[in-house]
Amino acid sequence: MKDFQLYVITGEAFHKNKELVTVMEDAIKGGADFIQLRDKTSSRKEVFEKAKQLKELCQSYEVPFIVNDYIDIAMAVDADGVHVGQDDMPLAHVRKLVGDDKIIGVSTHKIEEALEAEQGGADYIGVGPIFKTNSKEDVVDPVTTSYIKEIKATISIPFVAIGGIKTHNVREVIEAGADAVCVITEVVAADDVQAAAMRMTEAINEAKA
Template structure:
């Protein structure tokens, strides 16, 4: 199993695009620019629609040597031979995901507090996303922004990779890395940008 070694983690949201084909084109541009980890997170799709999208994304991420994570759905992740699954607070426990997958998937967990991050590590998660670090409108998150100091404190106590998420933009991405995060997870920071290639390349430069 490959070890996570990426600095920028893109999370999909097709609502930024007028058509799914436009999202596919955008993702290819982003991968060409250097992103090496993508999480498929489209909760309102039917099972067939999600599987079809996952199949396409597996083909594309394989072409660029990028990791593919599926949000929540271990069955879909296994079906398309994704690299991993990402679990939220109301998802399966890490142990259940491991059992179902036979240990063949990386398992990431969303954490909205230090306690949740510590619990994810204890449960055997391979990495954790911590946030929201800043104010964000991209996705529902629990509680108020944690801030840089909280991220730094979590990073000092958690040994697995930590990715900051929530409200991260070009002007603050570097301080997230300087706080100790192994990388940043982005939705609107890239998908909401007008110049996808240039924005992606600038984020990658900032978080190296």
């Protein structure tokens, strides 16, 4: 894995009048350097087609491409990796399926889950939700920036903060210890996706300066 700082997850419900590939390309042009396809509603065939298109896009920009949950689809399109949650297949089995050369990310909401993911061989972890978010259904209560501080002091693998992160509050997240943030609506729901990604990238860099 190479260093990254702006991880963008797809959210087609928030840009119904725009093509998925166009939106994600604009996000990349604006500074997104890690892309995840997350689709809980489309048919597996539709998810496969989207994954294939996004893999080609990300490959052309040399940006890592991750598929959420669908390990078989990730492998079929030769994605760079997969992202799984706490209720998905155990990490050890995921690793057996994808092999050692693929990236595996794991969502975590407390330090015990983060330690388990690190010890189990995850390449990075998601840390959150930091703030209240409406982008996903059935999310746990916000873990706040205190969880970032705990992760920073305990975990050695890369992590990305997620959940309710916006341009106006990203400084708080970076100052708590995050090197990378993950967003959905702040970028993909914007009228000008590229400009929104650029604003977030600039805000991250300013917070790190």
